[in-house]
Amino acid sequence: MKNILFVFSFMLLSGIFLKAQNTAPNEFCGTKPGKSEWLKKYQAGKLHAADRGSEKLYVPLTVTIVTNDDGSKSYSLNNVFDELCQLNRDYDASGIYFYLNTPVRWIANTAWNNHKDYGTAFDMFQNNVEKTVNVYYCSDAAGNCGYDIMGVGMVLSKGCMGPLSHTWAHEMGHELSLPHTFVGWEGAKYDATAVPDTINGYQVELVSRSNCNTASDGFCDTPPDYLNYRWDCQADGKSATQLKDPQGQGFRVDGSFFMSYSKFDCMTRFSAEQIAAMRTNCLTDKGSFVTKNFNITTLKDSVRVLIPLNGSLLKPDNAVLSWIKNDDYTHYYYEVARDKNFNYLVQSKLTTDTFALLNPLLVSKDYFWRISGFNLSSACQPQKTARFFKFTTDNSFSNVVDVNFLAAVKVFPNPLGSEGLLRVALQAQRSGKIALSLHHMNGSVISRKDFQISDGENELTIQHENLSAGMYLLRIDAATGSIQRKIVVF
Numbered sequence: 001m002k003n004i005l006f007v008f009s010f011m012l013l014s015g016i017f018l019k020a021q022n023t024a025p026n027e028f029c030g031t032k033p034g035k036s037e038w039l040k041k042y043q044a045g046k047l048h049a050a051d052r053g054s055e056k057l058y059v060p061l062t063v064t065i066v067t068n069d070d071g072s073k074s075y076s077l078n079n080v081f082d083e084l085c086q087l088n089r090d091y092d093a094s095g096i097y098f099y100l101n102t103p104v105r106w107i108a109n110t111a112w113n114n115h116k117d118y119g120t121a122f123d124m125f126q127n128n129v130e131k132t133v134n135v136y137y138c139s140d141a142a143g144n145c146g147y148d149i150m151g152v153g154m155v156l157s158k159g160c161m162g163p164l165s166h167t168w169a170h171e172m173g174h175e176l177s178l179p180h181t182f183v184g185w186e187g188a189k190y191d192a193t194a195v196p197d198t199i200n201g202y203q204v205e206l207v208s209r210s211n212c213n214t215a216s217d218g219f220c221d222t223p224p225d226y227l228n229y230r231w232d233c234q235a236d237g238k239s240a241t242q243l244k245d246p247q248g249q250g251f252r253v254d255g256s257f258f259m260s261y262s263k264f265d266c267m268t269r270f271s272a273e274q275i276a277a278m279r280t281n282c283l284t285d286k287g288s289f290v291t292k293n294f295n296i297t298t299l300k301d302s303v304r305v306l307i308p309l310n311g312s313l314l315k316p317d318n319a320v321l322s323w324i325k326n327d328d329y330t331h332y333y334y335e336v337a338r339d340k341n342f343n344y345l346v347q348s349k350l351t352t353d354t355f356a357l358l359n360p361l362l363v364s365k366d367y368f369w370r371i372s373g374f375n376l377s378s379a380c381q382p383q384k385t386a387r388f389f390k391f392t393t394d395n396s397f398s399n400v401v402d403v404n405f406l407a408a409v410k411v412f413p414n415p416l417g418s419e420g421l422l423r424v425a426l427q428a429q430r431s432g433k434i435a436l437s438l439h440h441m442n443g444s445v446i447s448r449k450d451f452q453i454s455d456g457e458n459e460l461t462i463q464h465e466n467l468s469a470g471m472y473l474l475r476i477d478a479a480t481g482s483i484q485r486k487i488v489v490f
Protein backbone atom coordinates (compact mmCIF):
# COMPACT_ATOMS: atom_id res chain seq x y z
CA MET A 1 0.00 0.00 0.00
CA LYS A 2 2.78 2.37 0.94
CA ASN A 3 4.48 1.43 -2.29
CA ILE A 4 1.32 2.10 -4.28
CA LEU A 5 0.87 5.53 -2.73
CA PHE A 6 4.47 6.35 -3.44
CA VAL A 7 4.17 5.47 -7.12
CA PHE A 8 0.86 7.28 -7.27
CA SER A 9 2.29 10.54 -5.96
CA PHE A 10 5.28 10.12 -8.22
CA MET A 11 2.96 9.85 -11.22
CA LEU A 12 1.07 12.93 -10.09
CA LEU A 13 4.30 14.89 -9.94
CA SER A 14 5.57 13.62 -13.25
CA GLY A 15 2.43 14.75 -15.03
CA ILE A 16 1.53 11.36 -16.39
CA PHE A 17 -2.14 12.13 -15.75
CA LEU A 18 -2.22 14.51 -18.67
CA LYS A 19 -1.98 11.69 -21.13
CA ALA A 20 -4.59 9.62 -19.38
CA GLN A 21 -7.16 12.36 -19.73
CA ASN A 22 -7.02 12.02 -23.48
CA THR A 23 -9.95 9.72 -24.13
CA ALA A 24 -9.75 10.11 -27.90
CA PRO A 25 -8.78 7.04 -29.94
CA ASN A 26 -6.69 4.59 -28.02
CA GLU A 27 -3.05 5.31 -27.50
CA PHE A 28 -1.10 2.10 -27.81
CA CYS A 29 0.65 2.23 -24.48
CA GLY A 30 0.19 4.38 -21.41
CA THR A 31 3.16 3.12 -19.43
CA LYS A 32 5.23 5.88 -17.88
CA PRO A 33 7.78 7.12 -20.43
CA GLY A 34 11.49 6.62 -19.85
CA LYS A 35 13.42 3.87 -18.10
CA SER A 36 12.54 2.17 -14.84
CA GLU A 37 14.80 2.82 -11.86
CA TRP A 38 15.42 -0.91 -11.71
CA LEU A 39 16.74 -0.97 -15.29
CA LYS A 40 19.01 2.01 -14.66
CA LYS A 41 20.63 0.13 -11.79
CA TYR A 42 20.85 -3.07 -13.81
CA GLN A 43 22.49 -1.33 -16.75
CA ALA A 44 24.89 0.42 -14.37
CA GLY A 45 26.08 -3.06 -13.41
CA LYS A 46 24.68 -2.90 -9.89
CA LEU A 47 22.25 -5.83 -10.15
CA HIS A 48 23.21 -9.38 -10.93
CA ALA A 49 21.51 -12.72 -10.60
CA ALA A 50 22.89 -16.21 -10.94
CA ASP A 51 21.16 -17.10 -14.17
CA ARG A 52 22.25 -19.89 -16.46
CA GLY A 53 19.79 -18.56 -19.01
CA SER A 54 18.48 -22.01 -19.82
CA GLU A 55 16.39 -22.59 -16.72
CA LYS A 56 12.68 -21.97 -17.03
CA LEU A 57 11.36 -19.21 -14.80
CA TYR A 58 7.71 -19.39 -13.76
CA VAL A 59 5.83 -16.18 -13.03
CA PRO A 60 2.45 -16.39 -11.20
CA LEU A 61 -0.28 -14.10 -12.49
CA THR A 62 -3.54 -12.90 -10.98
CA VAL A 63 -5.91 -12.09 -13.83
CA THR A 64 -9.08 -10.09 -13.11
CA ILE A 65 -11.83 -9.37 -15.63
CA VAL A 66 -13.46 -6.10 -14.65
CA THR A 67 -17.10 -5.61 -15.67
CA ASN A 68 -19.69 -2.89 -15.20
CA ASP A 69 -21.68 -2.89 -11.95
CA ASP A 70 -24.44 -5.01 -13.52
CA GLY A 71 -21.97 -7.57 -14.90
CA SER A 72 -22.19 -6.24 -18.46
CA LYS A 73 -19.14 -5.40 -20.60
CA SER A 74 -17.40 -8.57 -19.44
CA TYR A 75 -14.88 -10.57 -21.44
CA SER A 76 -14.75 -14.20 -22.54
CA LEU A 77 -12.63 -16.38 -20.31
CA ASN A 78 -11.85 -18.50 -23.37
CA ASN A 79 -10.23 -15.45 -24.94
CA VAL A 80 -8.18 -14.88 -21.78
CA PHE A 81 -6.94 -18.49 -21.96
CA ASP A 82 -6.01 -18.04 -25.63
CA GLU A 83 -4.26 -14.76 -24.88
CA LEU A 84 -2.33 -16.28 -21.98
CA CYS A 85 -1.22 -18.93 -24.45
CA GLN A 86 -0.15 -16.24 -26.91
CA LEU A 87 1.75 -14.46 -24.13
CA ASN A 88 3.65 -17.67 -23.44
CA ARG A 89 4.38 -18.19 -27.13
CA ASP A 90 5.74 -14.63 -27.32
CA TYR A 91 7.99 -15.39 -24.33
CA ASP A 92 9.00 -18.87 -25.46
CA ALA A 93 12.56 -17.84 -26.44
CA SER A 94 13.02 -16.09 -23.08
CA GLY A 95 12.41 -19.19 -20.96
CA ILE A 96 9.94 -17.15 -18.89
CA TYR A 97 6.60 -18.83 -18.38
CA PHE A 98 3.42 -17.29 -17.01
CA TYR A 99 0.74 -19.23 -15.15
CA LEU A 100 -2.45 -18.40 -13.28
CA ASN A 101 -1.91 -18.31 -9.53
CA THR A 102 -5.67 -18.57 -8.87
CA PRO A 103 -8.65 -18.93 -11.20
CA VAL A 104 -9.48 -15.79 -13.15
CA ARG A 105 -11.56 -13.39 -11.02
CA TRP A 106 -14.40 -11.09 -11.99
CA ILE A 107 -14.93 -7.73 -10.30
CA ALA A 108 -18.02 -5.63 -11.10
CA ASN A 109 -17.24 -1.92 -10.96
CA THR A 110 -18.27 0.43 -13.77
CA ALA A 111 -15.85 3.18 -12.75
CA TRP A 112 -12.88 0.83 -12.74
CA ASN A 113 -13.94 -0.91 -15.93
CA ASN A 114 -14.06 2.39 -17.81
CA HIS A 115 -11.39 4.36 -16.01
CA LYS A 116 -10.18 7.55 -17.61
CA ASP A 117 -7.36 8.26 -15.19
CA TYR A 118 -4.75 6.31 -13.29
CA GLY A 119 -6.04 7.53 -9.93
CA THR A 120 -9.17 5.39 -10.36
CA ALA A 121 -7.00 2.43 -11.28
CA PHE A 122 -5.14 2.75 -8.00
CA ASP A 123 -8.43 2.08 -6.18
CA MET A 124 -8.78 -1.04 -8.34
CA PHE A 125 -5.22 -2.12 -7.49
CA GLN A 126 -6.29 -2.40 -3.83
CA ASN A 127 -7.63 -5.80 -4.97
CA ASN A 128 -4.13 -6.97 -5.90
CA VAL A 129 -2.93 -10.37 -4.79
CA GLU A 130 0.56 -10.02 -3.38
CA LYS A 131 3.50 -11.96 -4.77
CA THR A 132 1.92 -12.25 -8.20
CA VAL A 133 1.84 -10.02 -11.27
CA ASN A 134 -1.63 -8.45 -11.24
CA VAL A 135 -3.33 -8.08 -14.62
CA TYR A 136 -6.73 -6.34 -15.07
CA TYR A 137 -8.86 -6.57 -18.21
CA CYS A 138 -10.80 -3.29 -18.53
CA SER A 139 -13.01 -1.78 -21.24
CA ASP A 140 -11.06 1.49 -21.08
CA ALA A 141 -7.47 1.49 -19.87
CA ALA A 142 -7.30 5.27 -19.41
CA GLY A 143 -7.47 5.76 -23.18
CA ASN A 144 -4.71 3.25 -23.94
CA CYS A 145 -4.47 -0.30 -25.27
CA GLY A 146 -2.68 -1.04 -22.05
CA TYR A 147 -0.28 0.21 -19.46
CA ASP A 148 1.85 -1.18 -16.69
CA ILE A 149 2.91 0.29 -13.39
CA MET A 150 5.88 -1.86 -12.49
CA GLY A 151 5.38 -3.82 -9.31
CA VAL A 152 1.83 -2.49 -8.91
CA GLY A 153 -0.47 -3.55 -11.71
CA MET A 154 -1.05 -3.96 -15.42
CA VAL A 155 -4.20 -2.99 -17.29
CA LEU A 156 -5.15 -4.41 -20.68
CA SER A 157 -7.92 -2.87 -22.77
CA LYS A 158 -10.35 -5.56 -23.93
CA GLY A 159 -10.65 -3.92 -27.37
CA CYS A 160 -6.90 -4.26 -27.99
CA MET A 161 -6.73 -7.96 -27.14
CA GLY A 162 -7.59 -10.89 -29.40
CA PRO A 163 -5.73 -13.55 -31.37
CA LEU A 164 -3.49 -11.11 -33.28
CA SER A 165 -2.59 -8.90 -30.32
CA HIS A 166 0.80 -8.62 -28.64
CA THR A 167 -0.41 -5.99 -26.15
CA TRP A 168 0.11 -8.38 -23.24
CA ALA A 169 3.68 -9.24 -24.33
CA HIS A 170 4.48 -5.52 -24.63
CA GLU A 171 3.04 -4.58 -21.23
CA MET A 172 4.67 -7.60 -19.59
CA GLY A 173 7.96 -6.38 -21.08
CA HIS A 174 7.42 -3.14 -19.13
CA GLU A 175 6.55 -5.09 -15.96
CA LEU A 176 9.82 -7.01 -16.33
CA SER A 177 11.72 -3.67 -16.61
CA LEU A 178 11.92 -2.99 -20.36
CA PRO A 179 11.46 0.49 -21.82
CA HIS A 180 10.28 1.18 -25.36
CA THR A 181 12.90 0.66 -28.07
CA PHE A 182 12.34 4.37 -28.88
CA VAL A 183 12.73 5.53 -25.27
CA GLY A 184 13.40 9.28 -25.13
CA TRP A 185 11.14 9.95 -28.12
CA GLU A 186 7.92 9.43 -26.15
CA GLY A 187 5.85 12.54 -26.77
CA ALA A 188 8.63 14.11 -28.92
CA LYS A 189 8.35 14.82 -32.61
CA TYR A 190 11.04 13.56 -34.98
CA ASP A 191 12.21 16.22 -37.42
CA ALA A 192 14.61 14.97 -40.10
CA THR A 193 16.04 18.46 -40.61
CA ALA A 194 17.18 18.79 -37.01
CA VAL A 195 17.88 15.50 -35.20
CA PRO A 196 19.13 16.31 -31.68
CA ASP A 197 21.90 14.47 -29.83
CA THR A 198 19.66 14.05 -26.81
CA ILE A 199 15.90 13.90 -26.44
CA ASN A 200 14.04 14.17 -23.12
CA GLY A 201 17.31 13.48 -21.30
CA TYR A 202 18.20 10.38 -23.35
CA GLN A 203 21.08 10.22 -25.84
CA VAL A 204 19.77 9.60 -29.34
CA GLU A 205 21.04 6.23 -30.53
CA LEU A 206 23.43 6.26 -33.50
CA VAL A 207 23.38 3.82 -36.41
CA SER A 208 27.15 3.30 -35.88
CA ARG A 209 26.37 1.70 -32.47
CA SER A 210 29.12 3.81 -30.91
CA ASN A 211 26.76 4.98 -28.15
CA CYS A 212 24.41 1.98 -27.99
CA ASN A 213 25.34 1.11 -24.38
CA THR A 214 24.34 4.49 -23.06
CA ALA A 215 21.82 5.85 -25.58
CA SER A 216 18.09 5.21 -25.67
CA ASP A 217 17.12 1.82 -24.14
CA GLY A 218 20.78 0.95 -23.41
CA PHE A 219 20.54 -2.34 -25.30
CA CYS A 220 23.04 -2.74 -28.15
CA ASP A 221 21.01 -5.40 -29.91
CA THR A 222 17.99 -3.16 -30.43
CA PRO A 223 18.96 -0.75 -33.26
CA PRO A 224 17.90 2.93 -33.37
CA ASP A 225 14.15 3.60 -33.20
CA TYR A 226 12.63 7.07 -33.07
CA LEU A 227 9.01 6.14 -33.93
CA ASN A 228 6.58 6.93 -31.13
CA TYR A 229 3.33 6.24 -33.05
CA ARG A 230 1.72 3.07 -34.36
CA TRP A 231 3.44 2.24 -37.65
CA ASP A 232 3.26 -0.52 -40.22
CA CYS A 233 6.30 -2.41 -41.46
CA GLN A 234 7.28 -3.36 -45.00
CA ALA A 235 7.80 -6.95 -46.16
CA ASP A 236 11.34 -6.90 -44.69
CA GLY A 237 9.94 -6.00 -41.25
CA LYS A 238 11.29 -2.45 -41.36
CA SER A 239 9.61 0.94 -41.52
CA ALA A 240 8.78 2.48 -44.86
CA THR A 241 10.00 5.78 -43.42
CA GLN A 242 13.68 6.57 -43.83
CA LEU A 243 15.08 8.30 -40.76
CA LYS A 244 18.42 10.00 -40.11
CA ASP A 245 20.48 9.79 -36.96
CA PRO A 246 22.26 12.87 -35.48
CA GLN A 247 25.31 12.12 -37.68
CA GLY A 248 23.17 12.08 -40.83
CA GLN A 249 23.23 8.28 -41.22
CA GLY A 250 20.02 7.00 -42.81
CA PHE A 251 18.15 3.98 -41.48
CA ARG A 252 14.79 2.29 -41.37
CA VAL A 253 13.43 1.09 -38.02
CA ASP A 254 13.31 -2.62 -37.18
CA GLY A 255 9.67 -3.43 -36.34
CA SER A 256 10.24 -6.94 -35.01
CA PHE A 257 10.44 -5.91 -31.34
CA PHE A 258 7.49 -6.27 -28.99
CA MET A 259 8.74 -3.11 -27.24
CA SER A 260 8.43 -0.98 -30.39
CA TYR A 261 5.23 0.67 -31.63
CA SER A 262 5.10 -1.29 -34.88
CA LYS A 263 1.81 -3.01 -35.71
CA PHE A 264 1.12 -6.43 -34.24
CA ASP A 265 1.90 -8.41 -37.39
CA CYS A 266 5.42 -6.93 -37.44
CA MET A 267 6.21 -7.90 -33.82
CA THR A 268 7.93 -11.22 -33.25
CA ARG A 269 10.60 -10.98 -30.54
CA PHE A 270 12.60 -9.65 -27.65
CA SER A 271 16.34 -9.21 -28.17
CA ALA A 272 18.89 -11.30 -26.24
CA GLU A 273 19.82 -8.32 -24.06
CA GLN A 274 16.19 -7.53 -23.37
CA ILE A 275 15.66 -11.17 -22.35
CA ALA A 276 18.70 -11.10 -20.04
CA ALA A 277 17.34 -7.97 -18.33
CA MET A 278 13.86 -9.49 -17.92
CA ARG A 279 15.27 -12.73 -16.48
CA THR A 280 17.43 -10.82 -14.02
CA ASN A 281 14.38 -8.76 -13.04
CA CYS A 282 12.46 -12.00 -12.40
CA LEU A 283 15.25 -13.37 -10.22
CA THR A 284 15.91 -10.19 -8.21
CA ASP A 285 12.97 -7.75 -8.12
CA LYS A 286 10.45 -10.64 -8.27
CA GLY A 287 12.69 -13.25 -6.69
CA SER A 288 10.29 -13.80 -3.79
CA PHE A 289 7.62 -15.29 -6.05
CA VAL A 290 9.16 -16.31 -9.37
CA THR A 291 9.92 -20.02 -9.14
CA LYS A 292 12.20 -22.36 -11.03
CA ASN A 293 10.21 -25.49 -10.33
CA PHE A 294 6.71 -25.94 -11.56
CA ASN A 295 4.87 -28.95 -12.87
CA ILE A 296 2.85 -28.19 -15.92
CA THR A 297 -0.11 -30.52 -16.32
CA THR A 298 -0.44 -31.76 -19.86
CA LEU A 299 -4.08 -31.56 -20.83
CA LYS A 300 -4.75 -34.57 -22.97
CA ASP A 301 -8.43 -34.60 -23.83
CA SER A 302 -10.99 -31.97 -24.39
CA VAL A 303 -14.05 -32.14 -22.15
CA ARG A 304 -16.60 -34.72 -23.28
CA VAL A 305 -20.11 -33.41 -23.46
CA LEU A 306 -23.14 -35.46 -22.40
CA ILE A 307 -26.03 -33.11 -23.19
CA PRO A 308 -27.21 -31.25 -25.14
CA LEU A 309 -25.60 -32.43 -28.37
CA ASN A 310 -26.17 -30.85 -31.76
CA GLY A 311 -29.80 -30.64 -32.79
CA SER A 312 -31.27 -31.05 -29.30
CA LEU A 313 -34.62 -29.48 -28.52
CA LEU A 314 -34.76 -28.13 -24.96
CA LYS A 315 -37.50 -26.63 -22.85
CA PRO A 316 -36.55 -22.95 -22.47
CA ASP A 317 -37.11 -22.97 -18.71
CA ASN A 318 -35.53 -26.34 -18.03
CA ALA A 319 -32.27 -26.43 -19.99
CA VAL A 320 -29.46 -28.39 -18.40
CA LEU A 321 -25.88 -28.74 -19.65
CA SER A 322 -23.86 -31.74 -18.58
CA TRP A 323 -20.38 -33.11 -19.24
CA ILE A 324 -18.10 -35.90 -18.05
CA LYS A 325 -15.72 -35.36 -15.16
CA ASN A 326 -12.09 -35.36 -16.29
CA ASP A 327 -9.28 -35.51 -13.74
CA ASP A 328 -7.06 -33.32 -15.95
CA TYR A 329 -9.20 -30.37 -14.99
CA THR A 330 -9.77 -28.46 -11.80
CA HIS A 331 -12.37 -26.15 -13.33
CA TYR A 332 -14.75 -26.00 -16.26
CA TYR A 333 -15.94 -22.95 -18.11
CA TYR A 334 -19.13 -23.00 -20.17
CA GLU A 335 -20.59 -20.40 -22.46
CA VAL A 336 -24.06 -20.18 -24.01
CA ALA A 337 -24.49 -17.69 -26.83
CA ARG A 338 -26.97 -16.68 -29.50
CA ASP A 339 -24.27 -16.85 -32.20
CA LYS A 340 -21.72 -19.48 -33.09
CA ASN A 341 -18.85 -17.01 -32.73
CA PHE A 342 -19.88 -16.51 -29.10
CA ASN A 343 -19.94 -12.75 -29.43
CA TYR A 344 -23.39 -12.56 -27.84
CA LEU A 345 -23.09 -14.51 -24.62
CA VAL A 346 -26.29 -15.07 -22.70
CA GLN A 347 -24.78 -17.14 -19.88
CA SER A 348 -21.28 -18.22 -18.89
CA LYS A 349 -19.67 -19.51 -15.74
CA LEU A 350 -16.46 -20.93 -14.32
CA THR A 351 -17.45 -23.95 -12.23
CA THR A 352 -16.15 -27.08 -10.57
CA ASP A 353 -19.49 -28.87 -11.22
CA THR A 354 -20.09 -31.18 -14.16
CA PHE A 355 -23.52 -29.74 -14.94
CA ALA A 356 -25.24 -26.39 -15.22
CA LEU A 357 -28.90 -25.45 -14.80
CA LEU A 358 -29.43 -22.54 -17.14
CA ASN A 359 -31.54 -19.54 -16.31
CA PRO A 360 -34.72 -19.43 -18.44
CA LEU A 361 -33.99 -18.91 -22.15
CA LEU A 362 -36.21 -17.45 -24.87
CA VAL A 363 -38.70 -19.72 -26.66
CA SER A 364 -38.07 -21.03 -30.18
CA LYS A 365 -34.52 -19.74 -30.54
CA ASP A 366 -31.22 -21.26 -31.58
CA TYR A 367 -28.45 -21.31 -28.99
CA PHE A 368 -24.81 -22.39 -29.12
CA TRP A 369 -22.81 -23.68 -26.22
CA ARG A 370 -19.27 -24.85 -25.55
CA ILE A 371 -17.24 -26.01 -22.61
CA SER A 372 -13.55 -25.90 -21.86
CA GLY A 373 -11.58 -27.58 -19.14
CA PHE A 374 -9.01 -25.65 -17.23
CA ASN A 375 -6.24 -26.54 -14.86
CA LEU A 376 -4.34 -24.01 -12.77
CA SER A 377 -1.09 -25.87 -13.28
CA SER A 378 -1.36 -25.67 -17.03
CA ALA A 379 0.39 -22.43 -17.87
CA CYS A 380 -0.78 -22.44 -21.43
CA GLN A 381 -4.23 -23.72 -22.16
CA PRO A 382 -4.30 -25.45 -25.53
CA GLN A 383 -7.15 -24.66 -27.85
CA LYS A 384 -9.90 -26.79 -26.31
CA THR A 385 -12.83 -24.65 -27.26
CA ALA A 386 -13.12 -25.01 -31.02
CA ARG A 387 -16.03 -27.43 -30.76
CA PHE A 388 -19.47 -26.11 -30.00
CA PHE A 389 -22.98 -27.52 -29.96
CA LYS A 390 -26.17 -26.05 -31.28
CA PHE A 391 -29.54 -26.56 -29.62
CA THR A 392 -32.95 -25.05 -30.06
CA THR A 393 -35.52 -24.09 -27.47
CA ASP A 394 -39.06 -25.40 -27.67
CA ASN A 395 -41.99 -23.10 -28.36
CA SER A 396 -43.53 -23.84 -24.96
CA PHE A 397 -42.37 -23.98 -21.40
CA SER A 398 -41.96 -27.27 -19.61
CA ASN A 399 -44.75 -28.32 -17.34
CA VAL A 400 -42.50 -28.14 -14.33
CA VAL A 401 -42.13 -25.40 -11.82
CA ASP A 402 -38.88 -23.68 -11.09
CA VAL A 403 -38.51 -23.51 -7.36
CA ASN A 404 -37.49 -19.89 -7.80
CA PHE A 405 -40.95 -19.20 -9.20
CA LEU A 406 -42.65 -20.15 -5.94
CA ALA A 407 -43.26 -17.32 -3.55
CA ALA A 408 -45.03 -16.60 -0.26
CA VAL A 409 -44.84 -20.21 0.89
CA LYS A 410 -46.79 -20.47 4.17
CA VAL A 411 -47.28 -23.58 6.22
CA PHE A 412 -50.02 -23.69 8.84
CA PRO A 413 -51.00 -24.47 11.43
CA ASN A 414 -47.52 -24.51 12.89
CA PRO A 415 -47.19 -25.83 15.59
CA LEU A 416 -49.37 -28.66 14.41
CA GLY A 417 -51.47 -31.12 16.39
CA SER A 418 -50.62 -34.84 16.34
CA GLU A 419 -53.17 -35.43 13.61
CA GLY A 420 -55.13 -33.39 11.13
CA LEU A 421 -54.53 -31.43 7.96
CA LEU A 422 -51.30 -29.62 7.21
CA ARG A 423 -51.99 -26.73 4.85
CA VAL A 424 -49.51 -25.09 2.48
CA ALA A 425 -50.32 -21.82 0.75
CA LEU A 426 -48.08 -20.61 -2.02
CA GLN A 427 -47.93 -18.31 -5.00
CA ALA A 428 -46.75 -19.77 -8.31
CA GLN A 429 -45.69 -17.82 -11.37
CA ARG A 430 -46.52 -20.75 -13.61
CA SER A 431 -48.64 -23.90 -13.57
CA GLY A 432 -46.96 -27.29 -13.21
CA LYS A 433 -46.18 -30.22 -10.97
CA ILE A 434 -44.70 -30.14 -7.49
CA ALA A 435 -44.53 -32.64 -4.64
CA LEU A 436 -45.04 -32.12 -0.92
CA SER A 437 -43.43 -34.49 1.53
CA LEU A 438 -43.18 -34.66 5.27
CA HIS A 439 -39.94 -35.96 6.79
CA HIS A 440 -38.41 -36.82 10.11
CA MET A 441 -35.44 -34.60 10.90
CA ASN A 442 -33.12 -37.46 9.89
CA GLY A 443 -34.59 -37.25 6.38
CA SER A 444 -36.76 -40.38 6.32
CA VAL A 445 -40.10 -39.84 4.55
CA ILE A 446 -43.38 -39.97 6.46
CA SER A 447 -45.70 -39.11 3.59
CA ARG A 448 -45.52 -37.70 0.08
CA LYS A 449 -48.10 -36.35 -2.34
CA ASP A 450 -47.93 -34.89 -5.89
CA PHE A 451 -49.87 -31.79 -6.85
CA GLN A 452 -50.73 -30.00 -10.03
CA ILE A 453 -50.58 -26.32 -9.14
CA SER A 454 -51.88 -23.40 -11.14
CA ASP A 455 -50.60 -19.96 -11.90
CA GLY A 456 -51.30 -17.73 -8.89
CA GLU A 457 -52.53 -18.64 -5.39
CA ASN A 458 -52.65 -22.30 -4.40
CA GLU A 459 -53.65 -24.03 -1.19
CA LEU A 460 -52.55 -27.63 -0.76
CA THR A 461 -53.19 -30.04 2.10
CA ILE A 462 -51.67 -33.24 3.41
CA GLN A 463 -53.35 -35.49 5.92
CA HIS A 464 -51.16 -36.74 8.72
CA GLU A 465 -51.68 -38.85 11.81
CA ASN A 466 -49.86 -40.27 14.80
CA LEU A 467 -47.04 -37.78 14.80
CA SER A 468 -45.24 -37.68 18.11
CA ALA A 469 -44.24 -34.32 19.52
CA GLY A 470 -41.07 -32.88 18.04
CA MET A 471 -39.60 -31.24 14.98
CA TYR A 472 -40.35 -32.33 11.38
CA LEU A 473 -39.45 -31.13 7.90
CA LEU A 474 -41.86 -30.27 5.13
CA ARG A 475 -40.26 -30.37 1.68
CA ILE A 476 -41.63 -28.85 -1.50
CA ASP A 477 -39.97 -30.37 -4.55
CA ALA A 478 -40.06 -28.61 -7.89
CA ALA A 479 -38.12 -29.37 -11.06
CA THR A 480 -35.10 -27.32 -10.18
CA GLY A 481 -34.79 -27.77 -6.45
CA SER A 482 -36.66 -27.81 -3.23
CA ILE A 483 -37.81 -25.61 -0.37
CA GLN A 484 -37.85 -26.86 3.22
CA ARG A 485 -39.82 -25.67 6.22
CA LYS A 486 -39.54 -26.83 9.81
CA ILE A 487 -42.78 -27.98 11.41
CA VAL A 488 -43.30 -28.36 15.13
CA VAL A 489 -45.78 -30.93 16.44
CA PHE A 490 -46.98 -30.54 20.01
Ligand SMILES: [Zn+2]
Pocket residue numbers: 029030031170171174180
Ligand atom coordinates in the same frame (compact mmCIF):
# COMPACT_ATOMS: atom_id res chain seq x y z
ZN1 LIG B 1 4.72 0.51 -23.87
